[in-house]
Amino acid sequence: MKRFFCLVLVCAVLIIFAIFTISTLADENANKTKVKIWVAGAQEGWLISSNLPAEFEAAYPQYSLEITQYPWNTLHDKLIAGFLGGDLPDVAAGADQWVAEFTAIDGLEPMEDFKKVNNYNDSDFVTNSWSHFITIDGTLHAVPMASAMRVLFYRTDLFEKAGISHPPTTLDELIEDGIKLTNGKDQFGLADQRDYLDFHFFSWILYAKGGNFYTPDRTKCTLTDPVAIEALEFYKSLYDKNIIPKDPAQQAETFQGFLQGYYSMAMSGFWWLGLLAAHPEIEGKWATAPLPADKTKITYGHPNGWIIPAKAKNKAGGEAWIQFFLKVKTQVDWYKGVGELPVLLAAYDDPVLKNNPHIPVFLESAKNGMDSLFNIPNGDPVSALVYAMLSNLKSNKVTPEAGAAAVCGKMNDMIKQ
Amino acid sequence: MSSKVLQIREAELLLVRWLRRNSFTIISLAPVIIFFSIYVYLPTLYSVYLSLFKTKLFTPVNFIGFQNYLNVLKDSSFWGALRNTFFFTAGSVIGSLVFGLVLALLLESKMPGKTFFSSIFFMPYIIPYTAFTLLWYWILDPVYGLINYLLSFIGIKAIPWFTSSDWVIPAFILMNIWKRMGFAMVLFLAGLNTIPKELYDAAIVDGANWWGKFRHITLPLLRPITLFVMVVSIIYNLQLFIEPFVITKGGPSNASTSIVFLLYKTAFNLYNIGQSSAIAVILFIIIALFTFLIMKRFKTENFYE
Numbered sequence: 001m002k003r004f005f006c007l008v009l010v011c012a013v014l015i016i017f018a019i020f021t022i023s024t025l026a027d028e029n030a031n032k033t034k035v036k037i038w039v040a041g042a043q044e045g046w047l048i049s050s051n052l053p054a055e056f057e058a059a060y061p062q063y064s065l066e067i068t069q070y071p072w073n074t075l076h077d078k079l080i081a082g083f084l085g086g087d088l089p090d091v092a093a094g095a096d097q098w099v100a101e102f103t104a105i106d107g108l109e110p111m112e113d114f115k116k117v118n119n120y121n122d123s124d125f126v127t128n129s130w131s132h133f134i135t136i137d138g139t140l141h142a143v144p145m146a147s148a149m150r151v152l153f154y155r156t157d158l159f160e161k162a163g164i165s166h167p168p169t170t171l172d173e174l175i176e177d178g179i180k181l182t183n184g185k186d187q188f189g190l191a192d193q194r195d196y197l198d199f200h201f202f203s204w205i206l207y208a209k210g211g212n213f214y215t216p217d218r219t220k221c222t223l224t225d226p227v228a229i230e231a232l233e234f235y236k237s238l239y240d241k242n243i244i245p246k247d248p249a250q251q252a253e254t255f256q257g258f259l260q261g262y263y264s265m266a267m268s269g270f271w272w273l274g275l276l277a278a279h280p281e282i283e284g285k286w287a288t289a290p291l292p293a294d295k296t297k298i299t300y301g302h303p304n305g306w307i308i309p310a311k312a313k314n315k316a317g318g319e320a321w322i323q324f325f326l327k328v329k330t331q332v333d334w335y336k337g338v339g340e341l342p343v344l345l346a347a348y349d350d351p352v353l354k355n356n357p358h359i360p361v362f363l364e365s366a367k368n369g370m371d372s373l374f375n376i377p378n379g380d381p382v383s384a385l386v387y388a389m390l391s392n393l394k395s396n397k398v399t400p401e402a403g404a405a406a407v408c409g410k411m412n413d414m415i416k417q
Numbered sequence: 418m419s420s421k422v423l424q425i426r427e428a429e430l431l432l433v434r435w436l437r438r439n440s441f442t443i444i445s446l447a448p449v450i451i452f453f454s455i456y457v458y459l460p461t462l463y464s465v466y467l468s469l470f471k472t473k474l475f476t477p478v479n480f481i482g483f484q485n486y487l488n489v490l491k492d493s494s495f496w497g498a499l500r501n502t503f504f505f506t507a508g509s510v511i512g513s514l515v516f517g518l519v520l521a522l523l524l525e526s527k528m529p530g531k532t533f534f535s536s537i538f539f540m541p542y543i544i545p546y547t548a549f550t551l552l553w554y555w556i557l558d559p560v561y562g563l564i565n566y567l568l569s570f571i572g573i574k575a576i577p578w579f580t581s582s583d584w585v586i587p588a589f590i591l592m593n594i595w596k597r598m599g600f601a602m603v604l605f606l607a608g609l610n611t612i613p614k615e616l617y618d619a620a621i622v623d624g625a626n627w628w629g630k631f632r633h634i635t636l637p638l639l640r641p642i643t644l645f646v647m648v649v650s651i652i653y654n655l656q657l658f659i660e661p662f663v664i665t666k667g668g669p670s671n672a673s674t675s676i677v678f679l680l681y682k683t684a685f686n687l688y689n690i691g692q693s694s695a696i697a698v699i700l701f702i703i704i705a706l707f708t709f710l711i712m713k714r715f716k717t718e719n720f721y722e
Contacts, residue, residue: 080685084475105474105688192580195666248577248584248669252560262560380686384666391582391669414687
């Protein structure tokens with residue numbers, strides 16, 4: 001019996017060794033340099049099974065791709081661990097708020113030379129695509145990957161029922177229409193936003209009012225300025241007037257609420273196009289419009305980017321991937337597969353984007369101007385601070401002035417770090 | 418030979434004999450000890466070390482003594498997180514103990530489908546935590562959630578579970594009781610099976626009713642199990658993290674920020690590893706203190722006398 005088991009063990013080892021040797025010999029990528037790409041989110045995992053890797057390897061025969069997809073939070077932590085001496089990719093998808101954060105810990109490769117060598121012009125890209133990734137010291141540490149503008153989604157059926165002929169174009173019209181669309185029981189004018197989406201929502205109002213979170217040199221909090229206080233008062237008034245449900249027990253989840261007609265309007269992004277398309281029962285009952293403006297047309301929005309770690313083993317391969325990605329065909333294919341909007345303006349001439357009635361709205365929104373908080377190293381903690389203050393504001397636990405002062409007291413230390 | 422040399426030789430012989438006698442035990446335990454040393458004990462000690470420094474990521478830069486601890490104790494968000502965590506722990510521990518015991522008592526009786534129901538009640542315990550959290554995100558939605566829908570049938574107004582700072586911790590408690598009462602139930606069931614039936618027979622002869630039997634026999638003899646479940650639950654619940662991380666990001670108004678969530682934000686958002694290590698050490702002391710006090714208060718006695 002003992003002899004039999006020894007024999008089985010030896011055979012198993014030989015078989016495993018043979019498989020390993022044969023697979024290595026048969027590996028047609030044995031002579032190619034590997035390019036490791038990390039992408040984020042379930043949708044971006046589409047890349048693994050798409051045609052893009054084959055097309056890249058045909059265009060760059062010296063490289064083979066190894067693609068791994070992680071959830072967003074996991075990718076952030078994996079990159080941090082990599083910067084501390086762990087495994088790193090050659091190029092990775094990076095949320096915009098990570099760029100300044102990772103730059104502050106010397107984790108990223110500067111990309112100005114890449115931009116210059118490849119002759120990328122700002123005018124060929126969606127507004128703010130490149131400048132958004134320039135950190136406070138004036139250096140560029142990411143390359144634009146996809147645009148994430150926000151627009152107004154609205155229920156055309158509810159608008160028609162209320163006798164409203166067009167979506168609001170100003171914040172004052174937003175209030176007027178919101179009141180008409182609210183019955184206080186099972187229909188409200190505007191959707192409540194949960195956790196950090198609430199912070200994005202307020203950002204739009206702040207920028208529309210002509211305000212910002214900090215001075216242009218990003219050293220001082222400006223939430224206590226009169227325009228910012230006006231923005232906070234406007235935000236609060238949406239709850240006081242019950243246009244957004246004031247009672248927390250009536251604050252339904254944003255997408256479900258819009259789907260059910262509970263919310264007549266909602267601020268959201270490109271991912272809602274795919275979500276709404278999966279619900280044929282609502283087809284023809286919704287549309288998009290640029291977010292209402294006030295003193296400015298600037299709204300909340302930002303690009304997400306490709307980042308190359310400073311300690312990546314194959315930076316040239318990572319740059320080759322980005323060059324391939326920033327071609328019109330790849331941008332269009334990425335939109336078709338993942339749903340993320342292109343950063344290259346020429347991609348919007350492709351019929352698949354041009355014929356979508358909602359895409360021009362996103363593009364107009366971008367052309368009007370978009371901004372976001374996240375080009376400071378402590379973007380996440382600052383947004384957490386503002387989010388907490390907004391929660392207190394809408395439940396009347398703090399006045400706009402006191403809330404802004406409390407936030408600025410802490411923010412000034414955070415943005416200087 | 419001098420007496421000292423003889424003593425050393427004798428000690429060496431005793432050590433060799435002890436090693437020979439226990440060689441199997443030592444070899445069996447070695448991998449676990451090595452693993453825990455590398456992945457648990459050494460990182461814990463390094464964390465305590467880092468808590469005494471101003472850090473740049475995981476590298477100590479300047480020795481600052483207990484300054485990180487003072488910064489933590491002066492921070493109002495730490496006390497808020499501590500209050501949230503204690504409130505959550507108290508509610509979860511009491512709830513899972515009570516419901517676990519009730520389920521165990523019901524299942525201990527002769528009833529059909531006992532094994533089936535035991536499995537059903539234990540199942541929430543093995544659901545992956547993130548999936549369980551996302552499930553309850555929808556169950557507790559104030560407008561579309563199942564719980565508010567059921568409450569509406571008995572005339573209770575919709576509760577703003579995750580959207581109100583007053584209700585977010587009770588929401589977490591409810592979720593946690595559902596998840597962990599099965600674990601308590603299984604342990605209590607095992608404990609109930611060890612209670613000698615003769616004691617209940619004797620109590621019946623003496624005229625004890627159900628409450629008398631429960632109060633004077635069941636509860637006291639379940640004390641060791643209760644102690645174990647309580648200690649394990651407290652240790653576990655003081656480390657509340659997944660729910661605020663996945664569902665509420667610590668809101669609304671920091672009402673669901675727990676100590677571990679605060680530790681995470683301090684470490685991985687603010688990159689202040691020294692201060693987050695100080696929070697970790699303080700949490701360790703709190704857990705150790707709770708465990709010590711409970712073990713001391715509920716010392717095991719010989720209940721069979």
